[in-house]
Amino acid sequence: MRDYHISKHNSFYAVGLSYKKADAEVRGKFSLDVPAIDHILGKAKEIGIDGLLAISTCNRTELYGFAQHPYQLIKLLCDETHGTVEEFQEVAYVYKNHDAISHMFKVGTGLDSQILGDFEIISQIKQGFYRAKKHDMANPFLERLCNSVIQASKRIKNETELSSGATSVAFASVKYILDNVTDISKKNILLFGTGKIGRNTCENLVKHSNNSHITLINRTREKAEDIAGKFQLNVKDYGDLQTEIRKADILVVATGAQLPTVSKALIYPKKPLLVLDLSVPKNVSDDVKELDNVTLVHLDQLSQITDETLAKRKEYVPKAEAIIEKVKKDFLKWLETRKFAPVINALKDKLNTMKTEEIDFQTKKIEGFDQMQAEIISDRIIQKITKQFANHLKSNEVDTDDSLELIQKVFQLELHSK
Template sequence: MRNHHISRHNSFYAIGLSYKKADAEVRGKFSLDVPAIDCLMAQGKQEGIDGLLAISTCNRTELYGFAQHPFQLIKLLCDQTQGSVEEFQNVAYVYKNHDAISHMFKVGTGLDSQILGDFEIISQIKQGFYRAKKHEMTNPFLERLCNSVIQASKRIKNETELSSGATSVAFASVRYILDTIPNISNKNILLFGTGKIGRNTCENLIKHSDNSHITLINRTREKAEAIAGKFQLTVKDYGELQTEIRKADILVVATGAQLPTVSKALIYSKKPLLILDLSVPKNVSDDVRELDNVSLVHLDQLSQVTDETLTRRRKFVPKAEEIIEHVKKDFLKWLETRKFAPVINALKEKLKVMKAEEIDFQSKKLSDFNTDQAEIISERIIQKITKQFANHLKKSNGDMDDSLELIQKVFQLEIESKWADS
């Protein structure tokens, strides 16, 4: 059995990198697919990390977990990805305890997203938690925290219009295509790969452009057919990629490959071709730019397409922050209580032992001793004493740890410290 008690010196950390400081290439080096997350969990477990959550999207990769030093988490991430510690340090952020909790709320509610109010991330947190649970790497703290973030996200969705109006990278791609390509309805569009953003782009294109000339190619044909059926697209084999690129006016690349899948060598057509690379890591090599007839646009450039929708969304940020504060306050209250509950319970037990000994002693000594009355009175005194201590602990802002230590010393209580200092 692994010891699930966190030592006094463990803290809760959030470490990661995002689109704010890391470009697509660097994010690509640190991206984690499901097998990598599974390896990371297994390695973390082996190294005695207690409680670990990993999220990786095209905009960020983050680890949340308990460690004695954040470097333990940074090393885990670098061991399981192509990125080095030096690269990580150039673009990274590290948050501790309360700041790490606040960061997770901000991320999970779309306030930290590349496109404000993008709620994709909450499903990543749910999946991340599910994977952690599968590897027995969760604990009551992480479970409660994830549930609180999910609750805040739900409330923001229902009570504000933070994510109203269509705006997402997929929407931005469609806007870009519609703004740059005239007579879109007559153009041939090729979607290579079945990544989420690519699929959404296609769905939006069909809605906005009356275009029926959309072809889909994926390495595994079954996957392509499942999606094509939904949108009435034509499916072609992976082997026909080169031929189909020659016919295309617009190529949307949305594969999940770790290395570029489209290079200059694949492109023979002389007519204008617009390529949108909606993959992280990048899936179109830079050498494509050498071709005069090709224009290449990557996800990061598209995300800067802001419009009225975003301006409108910003108005709802204060309300969203208010909801976060409210939910976070409940979580922190639970955390504080959880921190001192073991001490209060141990104190109660200690006082009860004293009471039992005293009642036993007095009942033997005094002939007309009323055990029932003595029980009632002493029980009430114990309640009052423990309540005083609990109230003191609730109020002690920064010095709770000192108070807890003092109570344990005075009453000689034996308790395994369960939670991180905060």
């Protein structure tokens, strides 16, 4: 495989950490909320980084961008989070150029998800790209790459059953409840936090538990009311959290807070309480485990639930990989074409200058010279010559860099674009 140089001085890197080597506590230290992502993009622009995308989910935090050295990106991440460079390096991965491109395809299509085929990540990539564009940090390379990953993701969803069956963190949490709690329809369930995982959990709970004793609490009451309205559920104020926890048999915490929001002091363990923490960073203090009658289960434990659905999904991985290869090949072809576009454009300019000079000369020299016909013929010849050069550069048999250098030398071209 040929090495794709993105530019002479900078390489394209993916730096990050995920559930594979970093537990929830470590991931929590490096998680980024929207203001933090905006701050990183602003700082990256200040130090002259051309193109940067940041994504942060409960399973991973990653930066994709151009740098002379990956440490520039690692430092941006560590300066904005609670983790140190040393902690990051213990669990991190760094991919460069072609490997970084391949990694984004794998992540964006659910092949690298904690639960295989969980496509939640693609909306994070879209959101990350939107933020990069807002800060003028989405160059044409990143735009084309993100669109290609989105295209591969759509095709895998439509052409395979990689995401068939209800398997996601939200479903895994409900499955855990159904498997471990008897008489679920009679239990009081409290859902604290109505982000994406919270909403999905709520929907799955209503669908599978046949339970009308579900209460929602969110810092912003309107958000909870929106969801509750769909399913005819109860909504309580954030100030009622402690009272409602004491009434609950099951507490599901899915907030996006950066620090724990449920502490030992909030819980009055006179009866059994099952607590599911679906947040990263953790939103339930570890010391809650010390309480009698309380069972605390975190997202990472839930994600290990494997059933027939997942076994079935694995069968579709080869087909998904074949789709990725096809879409990736098209992207790399575009990238290679983009690499020699400035030279082809400069060659076209040079030939057009020659044409203009020659037509001017012949108009003065030959009486009745048909300038319009000469223009038509010359333009067609220039088009054919540049097409020949472009086809030559696209060929797998040639060394593109050597050929580009030779064309520039022969025609004494001046390149104006990157």
